[in-house]
Structure formats: C-alpha cells, structure tokens
Amino acid sequence: MPDPASAPSPPAAERQVSTLGPPRHACHACGVCCSGWRVRLADESERERVRVQAALLGVADPIIDGELRQVDATCVFLGPDRLCRIHARFGEAEKPLSCQLFPRRSLRAEDGVRFGVDPGCTTTWRTFADGPEVSLWYIPTEHDEHRQPGPARVERHLISLARRPDMTLPRFAALLSDEDLPAPERFPLGLGTRLLDRLRGTIELLAHRDNGPRLIADLTPLIDLLRLLPPEPNRLAPERLPPLVFPAALDAFTLDLLQRTLFLRLGGHVLPPSAQALVVLAGALGAALATPDPARYGPALSAFSRVSRLDGFWARFAPDTATARWVATGERDD
Numbered sequence: 001m002p003d004p005a006s007a008p009s010p011p012a013a014e015r016q017v018s019t020l021g022p023p024r025h026a027c028h029a030c031g032v033c034c035s036g037w038r039v040r041l042a043d044e045s046e047r048e049r050v051r052v053q054a055a056l057l058g059v060a061d062p063i064i065d066g067e068l069r070q071v072d073a074t075c076v077f078l079g080p081d082r083l084c085r086i087h088a089r090f091g092e093a094e095k096p097l098s099c100q101l102f103p104r105r106s107l108r109a110e111d112g113v114r115f116g117v118d119p120g121c122t123t124t125w126r127t128f129a130d131g132p133e134v135s136l137w138y139i140p141t142e143h144d145e146h147r148q149p150g151p152a153r154v155e156r157h158l159i160s161l162a163r164r165p166d167m168t169l170p171r172f173a174a175l176l177s178d179e180d181l182p183a184p185e186r187f188p189l190g191l192g193t194r195l196l197d198r199l200r201g202t203i204e205l206l207a208h209r210d211n212g213p214r215l216i217a218d219l220t221p222l223i224d225l226l227r228l229l230p231p232e233p234n235r236l237a238p239e240r241l242p243p244l245v246f247p248a249a250l251d252a253f254t255l256d257l258l259q260r261t262l263f264l265r266l267g268g269h270v271l272p273p274s275a276q277a278l279v280v281l282a283g284a285l286g287a288a289l290a291t292p293d294p295a296r297y298g299p300a301l302s303a304f305s306r307v308s309r310l311d312g313f314w315a316r317f318a319p320d321t322a323t324a325r326w327v328a329t330g331e332r333d334d
Contacts, residue, residue: 017106017113020159020263025103028123031082032299033102034075035212036306039068042097050096052084070098073212104134105264110146110208116264119257120306122218125298128256141229147264155262155273160253162259169251172258173281176274177328187285194327195282197291200226201316206307220305221290222283249294254284256299278327281307 041047047063054062059076062069069076077085086095093100103118117124117134147155162172170187174180179188197228204227206219216223257278260274271279283304287297307313318324328333 006012017115018111020259023104023115023117023134024129025117025121025124025128025134026127028126031078031081032122032214032303034084034267035079035167035214036073036210038070038100039075039096040066046096047286050139051093053090053094057085059065059085073210074214107265109265110152114258114263117262119302120292122299122302124302125253125294128253138285151272158273158277159259159262162255164214169254169281169284172255175329176277176281179330190330191281192285194330195278195285196199198228198317198323198327199282199286200229202225202313205310205313205316211307213304216305218299219307221296222300222304225286225290247292247294250288250292250297253294253298254280254301255306261305268307271314274328275314275318275324280305281313282317283308314322
C-alpha cells in the first residue's frame with residue numbers, strides 16, 4: 001500500500017475524515033479488481049508514464065480514450081499469474097493512482113469526508129473483521145454525494161440497526177419489510193420470494209461479458225441459481241423457498257458489507273438508502289441459496305456489489321415505484 005508519509009496533505013476543510021471503525025484490508029492478489037472496471041488515467045503525465053512502461057513491457061496500445069486498454073474485459077497489464085505487470089516490474093507506486101488506491105474509497109458527504117474499504121473487492125470477506133488496518137491517508141475525492149435531511153436520517157438509522165450487537169441479517173430484513181420472521185435465523189419468506197423474483201430480471205447484467213471472466217466466475221453460482229427459478233412469478237411461492245439459515249460468518253460479513261454500502265453511498269446517486277439495502281439483501285439471499293460456503297459466498301456477494309451499481313440495474317430490479325413498494329412490503333397498488 002502507498003506510504004502515508006508520501007501522501008498529500010488534505011485541505012483544511014477535509015481533514016475530518018469519518019469511518020465505520022478501523023478500515024481493514026489485505027490484498028490476496030486475486031486479479032479480479034483488474035476485471036470489469038474501466039481504469040481512467042488521471043492526467044497526461046500519468047498517461048505518458050503508462051506509455052513508457054508499456055513500451056518497456058512490450059505492451060502495444062496501452063491506452064484507449066484515456067483508459068487502460070482491456071482484453072476480454074480485463075486490464076491489458078494483468079499477467080497470467082493474476083499480478084499487475086506494472087507493479088511487478090516498476091513497483092506499486094508506479095501504477096496509476098486509482099489502481100494504487102483500490103479498494104480504498106472516499107466521498108464528500110454533508111457531514112464531511114467519509115473513508116472506507118470498497119466491498120466490491122472480492123477477497124474483502126477474508127479480512128474485513130481482523131485484517132491489517134488501512135492507513136487513513138488522504139484520498140483526493142471528486143465525489144460529492146450529499147443527501148437531503150430525510151434520506152440522510154434513514155441512512156443513519158439503517159446503519160445503526162445493522163451495527164447492533166444482536167442484529168442478524170434475517171432480523172434486519174424483517175425490520176426493513178415489516179414482516180414477521182418464521183424463525184429467528186430464517187430469512188422472511190415473503191420478502192425472500194419477492195427479492196428472488198426481481199433478481200431474475202438482472203441475469204443479463206450479471207452475466208454480461210463486460211464484467212470480465214473473473215468477475216463472472218464469482219457470480220456464476222448466483223447466475224446458475226437464478227436460471228433455475230421458475231419463470232412464472234406465481235410459481236415462486238413463499239413455501240417453495242428453501243430453508244435458509246445464515247451461518248454466523250456469512251451473517252457478520254453481510255451486515256458489514258451492508259453498512260459500507262450505505263456509508264459509502266455506493267450507487268447512491270441513483271438509489272435512496274432503503275433501496276440500497278434491498279439490493280444488498282437480494283444479493284445476499286441469492287448468494288446464500290446458491291452457495292453457503294463462505295469461500296464462494298463472500299466473492300459472490302462482493303461481485304454482486306460491483307455489478308449492482310451499474311447503470312440500469314435498478315431499472316431491471318424495480319423499474320417503477322409500485323414494483324419497489326411491492327418488493328419491500330408485498331403490497332400492490334390497485
């Protein structure tokens with residue numbers, strides 16, 4: 001990780017940085033972060049540095065329209081060993097700045113600068129709880145995500161609920177939907193059925209080739225599950241939902257991912273906090289039904305976190321207010 005001592009000093013207005021507790025992360029060199037994302041280079045000096053590096057590495061045409069060129073939706077500099085060739089040859093500090101920073105993320109909110117680890121890193125499930133702490137060095141941010149007072153209060157309330165020591169994912173889902181739990185550890189059946197019904201409409205986005213083969217591989221268990229669901233909504237009755245018990249490891253990671261999604265306002269330029277929470281619950285339910293093994297569930301949910309931010313995801317999941325209300329409450333407008 002970049003040396004905090006060499007990082008720029010923040011402007012006075014941005015010296016107060018808030019987090020959701022110690023941000024923890026360790027890179028496991030999986031290479032998935034180099035797949036699907038389009039890396040835009042910061043300025044001409046960075047572009048020129050990349051051109052020189054590419055020439056020394058024997059990489060032709062490294063930049064297209066100001067972005068790192070991709071091959072099969074994967075960065076042209078990613079080697080067969082899943083390691084960055086720039087990093088391996090020249091050192092981490094010579095990579096494009098956005099590559100150095102990921103998965104650290106910051107934004108300007110109405111309460112100041114927020115900093116955290118992006119849950120879209122597909123190995124974050126391994127270190128979110130006890131991994132090494134990420135240094136709070138300044139990340140220049142151009143992202144202004146100010147909310148109106150009402151949605152901001154809802155956001156704080158949802159984060160506070162998710163952080164309660166006695167909170168579980170099924171209990172959080174029940175509170176969000178005002179639905180009774182069939183058992184303390186079971187996901188609410190009505191909400192679960194509606195979430196799965198809406199997820200079927202997102203298969204094309206989840207499996208799109210622009211996500212890259214590595215990201216799609218992590219999403220494959222979820223995609224396969226959704227393709228097996230009955231096509232008619234009335235056949236996806238609550239009693240057909242398999243018993244679902246969230247193991248403690250999945251529960252803790254999912255609630256943490258939910259908090260970070262809300263706190264960092266991932267997709268927040270489109271979705272209000274309650275909608276963000278519904279999307280996370282949908283991904284968690286589908287991933288848990290598809291693969292309760294944490295080693296596959298964790299990457300699947302993080303990969304879902306990335307794809308669910310794409311333009312058009314919400315339009316497929318809940319294209320209008322009536323559908324969104326039905327997903328959340330089960331009530332249909334007359």
